[in-house]
Amino acid sequence: MTVALESVLEIHPQVAVRPETFGALAYHYGNRRLIFLKHPDVVTVVQSLNSYPDVQSTLSACGVAPERWPSFVAALSSLETSEVVRERQIAS
Amino acid sequence: MSAKSLVEEMKRGLDAPICLTWELTYACNLQCVHCLSSSGQRDERELSTEEAKKILDDLRDLQVFYINIGGGEPMVRRDFFELLEYSVANGIGVKFSTNGAFIDEEKARRLAAMDYLDIQISLDGVDAATNDAVRGEGSYDMAIRAMENLKAANFGQFKISVVVTRHNVSQLDQFKALADHYGAQLRITRLRPAGRGADTWHELHPTNAQQREIYNWLLKHGENILTGDSFFHLNALGESLPGLNMCGAGRVVCLIDPIGDVYACPFVIHDEFKAGNVRDEGGFAKVWKQSDLFLSLREPQSAGACASCGAFDACQGGCMAAKFFTGLPLDGPDPECVGGDADEALSIISRGSEPKPSMDHSKPVTLTRTKLSVSTAS
Numbered sequence: 436m437t438v439a440l441e442s443v444l445e446i447h448p449q450v451a452v453r454p455e456t457f458g459a460l461a462y463h464y465g466n467r468r469l470i471f472l473k474h475p476d477v478v479t480v481v482q483s484l485n486s487y488p489d490v491q492s493t494l495s496a497c498g499v500a501p502e503r504w505p506s507f508v509a510a511l512s513s514l515e516t517s518e519v520v521r522e523r524q525i526a527s
Numbered sequence: 528m529s530a531k532s533l534v535e536e537m538k539r540g541l542d543a544p545i546c547l548t549w550e551l552t553y554a555c556n557l558q559c560v561h562c563l564s565s566s567g568q569r570d571e572r573e574l575s576t577e578e579a580k581k582i583l584d585d586l587r588d589l590q591v592f593y594i595n596i597g598g599g600e601p602m603v604r605r606d607f608f609e610l611l612e613y614s615v616a617n618g619i620g621v622k623f624s625t626n627g628a629f630i631d632e633e634k635a636r637r638l639a640a641m642d643y644l645d646i647q648i649s650l651d652g653v654d655a656a657t658n659d660a661v662r663g664e665g666s667y668d669m670a671i672r673a674m675e676n677l678k679a680a681n682f683g684q685f686k687i688s689v690v691v692t693r694h695n696v697s698q699l700d701q702f703k704a705l706a707d708h709y710g711a712q713l714r715i716t717r718l719r720p721a722g723r724g725a726d727t728w729h730e731l732h733p734t735n736a737q738q739r740e741i742y743n744w745l746l747k748h749g750e751n752i753l754t755g756d757s758f759f760h761l762n763a764l765g766e767s768l769p770g771l772n773m774c775g776a777g778r779v780v781c782l783i784d785p786i787g788d789v790y791a792c793p794f795v796i797h798d799e800f801k802a803g804n805v806r807d808e809g810g811f812a813k814v815w816k817q818s819d820l821f822l823s824l825r826e827p828q829s830a831g832a833c834a835s836c837g838a839f840d841a842c843q844g845g846c847m848a849a850k851f852f853t854g855l856p857l858d859g860p861d862p863e864c865v866g867g868d869a870d871e872a873l874s875i876i877s878r879g880s881e882p883k884p885s886m887d888h889s890k891p892v893t894l895t896r897t898k899l900s901v902s903t904a905s
Contacts, residue, residue, distance in 0.1 A: 451592055
């Protein structure tokens with residue numbers, strides 16, 4: 436899937452996020468991959484995804500300036516590929 | 528943030544280890560000639576089940592995602608499954624290393640039924656002769672039987688873990704084929720002169736030409752081969768291998784030994800690299816966060832004699848443990864420096880004068896060592 440501002444995402448339920456000074460470490464218990472979230476703002480956004488309707492409203496709520504949105508969408512795309520985030524499941 | 532500055536951050540240490548090795552017992556049914564922990568006999572001070580669970584509680588609170596369990600042979604502990612289940616129930620994934628002796632059909636099914644569990648079967652040769660010369664008679668058949676049982680139980684992708692020696696470098700393709708046959712993933716790691724490995728390293732470590740072979744083979748296979756990032760000293764040969772190019776000791780990794788002592792990494796069981804004990808007040812968390820040793824390892828390290836070498840950024844001066852146990856200074860080249868910069872220093876260190884491991888749990892009869900000399904001579 437391609438992540439866009441209107442995408443509806445959630446943290447993958449098998450992923451744990453541990454804050455670190457550089458950002459955070461994310462660990463996927465399913466594929467056992469360790470992923471580095473290399474900026475604290477990305478961590479805040481990832482952890483807020485479940486609380487807002489879509490990517491754009493999450494970015495707004497986290498105080499990310501619109502000119503930075505493209506780079507955040509790119510970061511979320513890469514996190515979607517590594518299964519740290521995924522399309523929100525209706526059941527949850 | 529660039530990859531390089533991320534590594535710089537990691538060198539300053541993390542709030543909790545990324546990957547923690549926990550040797551559950553010094554007891555072992557084998558007596559491998561390169562055993563990092565000189566295992567064989569159980570230590571009477573071994574942590575109890577309750578103490579072990581307390582450590583797991585601490586690791587859960589620190590958000591340690593997974594642990595590497597080893598030994599000795601961890602499956603000889605009677606509470607092995609109890610601890611596995613307790614760990615997984617607390618959100619701590621487990622990868623354990625075993626020689627496979629105790630993975631019969633029933634245990635294989637039990638292991639296959641568990642989530643968040645990874646198994647590494649140790650194997651140091653694709654045939655019994657090569658493997659058993661290092662790991663002891665019968666150990667090849669033992670490992671193969673365990674793999675068969677895991678496959679039959681549909682465990683899924685386990686790992687075959689190989690310590691690369693002078694005698695098995697030529698078998699790398701065959702190890703890969705063996706792993707593919709079992710639907711397993713291949714993991715190869717560097718031989719360290721730690722534990723009993725200190726006694727056999729000079730005879731077993733890959734030659735300089737073989738190190739190039741390992742490097743080229745790893746480059747060719749990329750991220751499909753796991754290495755625990757243990758070959759970063761080879762990065763001096765050119766393009767970097769996948770993984771974090773740094774020594775993680777006391778920064779992102781550490782070792783808890785069977786009696787609760789905390790060391791900087793699994794390859795330095797020596798008083799000089801002991802940070803504390805989990806039985807001390809404050810437990811593991813305090814040792815990790817406040818021990819003098821770990822704090823000093825998180826300070827910028829001197830490149831020393833390597834400072835003028837153009838390859839230092841690539842190889843980082845290599846492995847601290849490898850230098851220490853071969854008697855080399857820590858701020859100089861790795862004994863397996865691919866540029867040969869340690870050769871002269873190594874040649875003047877008299878054998879036997881190197882630091883010795885602080886503890887030895889080897890069984891009294893050193894049959895395996897005799898066997899090694901026989902088999903390598905033949």
